[in-house]
Amino acid sequence: MATEEGNSTDSWRALPAAQQPEWPDTRELDRVTAALAARPPLVLGGECDQLRLRMAEVARGEAILLQGGDCAETFADVTADAVRRKLRTLLQMAVVLSHATALPVVKVGRMAGQYAKPRSSPVEERDGMALPSYRGDAVNGPGFDEAARTPDPERLRRMYEASAGTLNLIRSLTTGGFADLRQVHAWNQGFVAGSGAGERYEEVADEIGRSLDFMRACGVDTRDLATAEFHVSHEGLLLDYESALVRTDPESGRAYAASGHLLWIGERTRQLDGAHVEFFSRIANPIAVKLGPNTASDDVLGLLDRLDPAREPGRLTLVVRAGADRVRDVLPALVEKVNAEGAQVCWVSDPMHGNTTTAPSGHKTRRFDDVLDEVRGFVEVHRALGSHPGGIHVELTGDDVTECLGGSGSLLAEDLPYRYETACDPRLNHTQSLDLAFQLAELYRDRGRAR
Ligand SMILES: O=C[C@H](O)[C@H](O)COP(=O)(O)O
Numbered sequence: 001m002a003t004e005e006g007n008s009t010d011s012w013r014a015l016p017a018a019q020q021p022e023w024p025d026t027r028e029l030d031r032v033t034a035a036l037a038a039r040p041p042l043v044l045g046g047e048c049d050q051l052r053l054r055m056a057e058v059a060r061g062e063a064i065l066l067q068g069g070d071c072a073e074t075f076a077d078v079t080a081d082a083v084r085r086k087l088r089t090l091l092q093m094a095v096v097l098s099h100a101t102a103l104p105v106v107k108v109g110r111m112a113g114q115y116a117k118p119r120s121s122p123v124e125e126r127d128g129m130a131l132p133s134y135r136g137d138a139v140n141g142p143g144f145d146e147a148a149r150t151p152d153p154e155r156l157r158r159m160y161e162a163s164a165g166t167l168n169l170i171r172s173l174t175t176g177g178f179a180d181l182r183q184v185h186a187w188n189q190g191f192v193a194g195s196g197a198g199e200r201y202e203e204v205a206d207e208i209g210r211s212l213d214f215m216r217a218c219g220v221d222t223r224d225l226a227t228a229e230f231h232v233s234h235e236g237l238l239l240d241y242e243s244a245l246v247r248t249d250p251e252s253g254r255a256y257a258a259s260g261h262l263l264w265i266g267e268r269t270r271q272l273d274g275a276h277v278e279f280f281s282r283i284a285n286p287i288a289v290k291l292g293p294n295t296a297s298d299d300v301l302g303l304l305d306r307l308d309p310a311r312e313p314g315r316l317t318l319v320v321r322a323g324a325d326r327v328r329d330v331l332p333a334l335v336e337k338v339n340a341e342g343a344q345v346c347w348v349s350d351p352m353h354g355n356t357t358t359a360p361s362g363h364k365t366r367r368f369d370d371v372l373d374e375v376r377g378f379v380e381v382h383r384a385l386g387s388h389p390g391g392i393h394v395e396l397t398g399d400d401v402t403e404c405l406g407g408s409g410s411l412l413a414e415d416l417p418y419r420y421e422t423a424c425d426p427r428l429n430h431t432q433s434l435d436l437a438f439q440l441a442e443l444y445r446d447r448g449r450a451r
């Protein structure tokens with residue numbers, strides 16, 4: 001049984017599904033998914049609806065999306081410290097972005113479910129030996145041996161548990177005082193004081209401080225700002241898992257992917273006649289699709305028709321990851337097509353996946369300047385066309401890893417081996433994430449002044 005009641009979300013099974021693991025034992029897979037279908041949902045339909053309303057605000061230009069977290073979460077990293085540091089980084093960025101844009105920031109973690117990876121190649125070769133590629137902790141292990149790389153359905157159960165544990169902590173932290181605005185501002189002041197870019201960011205941080213003082217002077221009790229609305233998201237890649245987690249809302253009768261509030265379809269699995277688009281067309285969550293540099297306007301039109309036929313703001317987010325060198329060329333035609341359709345989607349920039357390079361040491365890396373340049377290009381195109389640059393989708397961690405180059409800490413290629421800890425793609429570290437937020441703040445603030 002794929003769902004509590006068995007429903008139409010199973011239609012994807014008749015279609016080709018890209019990037020699925022080759023499970024060696026499908027009976028074991030059936031046993032695990034049947035067990036998952038009987039477990040409680042991780043999120044409720046009402047929460048997904050709430051995020052959908054927030055995303056509608058983004059689509060209308062009334063809010064900004066900040067979506068971020070690991071490329072690939074790992075089971076080993078489900079620790080209180082790691083989750084807390086990621087959440088703290090996102091909250092700090094959100095305050096800076098909200099102040100700069102004077103808009104609410106919709107905060108969404110790539111967290112509590114981001115355990116499965118699509119790969120460029122199904123196999124990895126080392127020293128003449130070929131093994132299945134690592135596809136995320138939900139599927140197999142990163143170690144380069146036959147046992148680790150064999151897909152194991154039992155990992156889907158661990159994915160559910162890891163997601164539940166992470167989400168539980170996020171819920172406690174965001175409602176239990178950790179997200180207190182004054183606290184988040186104090187963290188930002190600490191960052192600015194210790195940052196190489198100190199003075200440059202000081203002005204922004206001081207303005208935020210003055211705004212808080214002003215609110216207090218007006219009688220706003222800033223202790224009331226101690227909770228934060230936060231949602232979770234992941235790539236809806238493994239359709240057996242996602243299907244097992246579908247739950248029907250008893251009141252509306254609508255089916256939701258109960259594994260996370262927002263799910264996205266990756267660049268490698270967005271075929272219009274494929275299983276992922278079919279599955280996503282049947283769930284009521286807010287959803288997103290990644291668009292790479294070769295996306296044709298007609299692909300976007302097809303996605304709109306399949307995934308947002310009612311043209312409801314907040315339903316569909318288009319995440320552009322064209323690369324810093326392509327975004328200014330590729331994006332205008334896509335935006336014009338959507339506008340011509342009269343659709344109100346959320347436009348979001350993923351400045352990571354089009355900017356991956358290989359360092360001389362062999363490490364996959366990304367340059368901070370390329371990341372920033374892609375967001376700039378994205379914002380420029382939207383400004384020129386009068387559409388809303390709705391937000392950013394980034395791979396980041398709260399830790400001081402050495403995976404991306406540059407930023408205010410001037411991370412160099414020779415620093416990469418020092419703390420290169422990602423399970424898949426290189427992430428912005430804590431400092432680089434805040435650098436990005438402060439530099440985007442400057443971009444928006446200059447615009448405000450020009451106005
Ligand atoms: O995170 C995105 C993809 O899974 C990743 O970029 C693929 O990486 P690969 O090209 O090393 O397979």
Ligand SMILES: C=C(OP(=O)(O)O)C(=O)O
Binds near residue numbers: 071265266353
């Ligand atoms: C796989 C990812 O991205 P994309 O589908 O855009 O390549 C990702 O977000 O990690």
Ligand SMILES: [Mn+2]
Binds near residue numbers: 071072353395424425
């Ligand atoms: Mn990635």
